[in-house]
Amino acid sequence: MNRISIIIPMLNEAEHIGKLLQHLIENAKQKNRLEIIVVDGGSTDNSVEIVKTFTQTNIKIINSSKGRSKQMNAGAKAATGTILYFLHADSFPPKHFDYFILNEIQKANYAGCFRLKFDSNHWWLLLAGWFTQFNFKACRGGDQSLFVTKALFDKIGGFDESYIIYEDNIFISQLYKLKQFTVINKPIITSSRLYKKHGVFKLQYHFWMIYLKKWLGASASELHEYYKENIG
Structure with missing residues (x-):
């Protein structure tokens, strides 16, 4: 049975991390098929303390060197699921997000994301979000989240840790080269901060x-x- 490991890299996310974890708990359809791994890169606010208030056994926090690619690779290494789901701390996936991901895996779509919607009514951000429904590499970004099977992640070799930024795009480019990417036409709401x-x-x-x-x-x-x- 497939199981999803949600990996959230975190650095000083006290404003969002508690809200996100509560959102994931409330909006998952099959909570018994999830684990949530928060990977802290050395937060100096009370982000870590907030995570520790969640006592569910499927939520854990680990430490890593600072850097999103390093943190996400550390989370993937600690994951026990067959599917990895990389998620920004300020991005909130749709209701029953886990069902939608598992459904794509069953259809042999082994990697993909949700379409993006910003928490803003600015016309440009509305337009930018609208374009993310299309399955073009130029429309992709890490704030749309990313699911990928553990096997495919390992095949690519994980995130390139030499990249401090743009690491999501580098990895997604590899998925497109392998013709392994799909877009779930349900919105993930992300911060426009x-x-x-x-x-x-x-x-x-x-x-x-x-x-x-x-x-x-x-x-x-x-x-x-x-x-x-x-x-x-």
Whole structure:
């Protein structure tokens, strides 16, 4: 029987992590087929304490070196499920998300995501979310979440830990090369906090620049430097 391991990389997510864990508990259809692994990268707020208030046996927290790719690989290593589901701490999947994932696996779709919807009515973010229903690599991003069988994850070799940013896109590109990706047309609601902080079009410009720089051959360190300089 397939079992889903939900892997949530965390760093100072006190604002969201408790809400997310409660959301997962309340919206899963088959809770007995889930485990939730929160991978902390050295939080200095009370994120860890919040996670520890959840006493369910299928929720655990582990420690890892800082860095989303390192944290997600650590979570995958600790996972006991046959399916890995990577989820941002500020992204809330749809009701019965586990059922939808298991249904795709049964149809031999071994990797994919949900369509995206931001928690904002800004017209650009509504449009950006609308495009994520289409199964094109250019429409993908980690905030849409990612499910993948453990076998396929291991075949690819996990996330490239040399990437501090863009690690989701690198991994998803490998899935597209293998023709193993599907989009579940149900919305995952994700925070627009970064857009609110920097401005919608300014942040979108920087994301496009990162995409362009990678296409032109920029290294992982060059992408990270650009991100630090312009986004934070």
